[in-house]
Amino acid sequence: MLRDFEPSERVAARIELSAGGWLRGQDAGVDVMGDGQLVPFVGGMRRRVLDAGSDEAAFDAVRRELAD
Numbered sequence: 001m002l003r004d005f006e007p008s009e010r011v012a013a014r015i016e017l018s019a020g021g022w023l024r025g026q027d028a029g030v031d032v033m034g035d036g037q038l039v040p041f042v043g044g045m046r047r048r049v050l051d052a053g054s055d056e057a058a059f060d061a062v063r064r065e066l067a068d
Helices: 055-067
Strands: 011-019 025-031 039-041
Touching: 011 055, 025 055, 039 055
Parallel strands: none
Antiparallel strands: 011 025, 025 039
């Protein structure tokens, strides 16, 4: 019933940005995992992980996604 999660599977913090309108806005952000890894994502309810290699690239990927 109970499961142990590794630090790489736990979200320690989340930075989420919204752009656009209330109904048709774009959501994107970065999850900071328990092991310090940054995981950029797009979408609110249905999240999709964005490709990024380094810390700076994670924020660049979010910037590119919201600029489109």
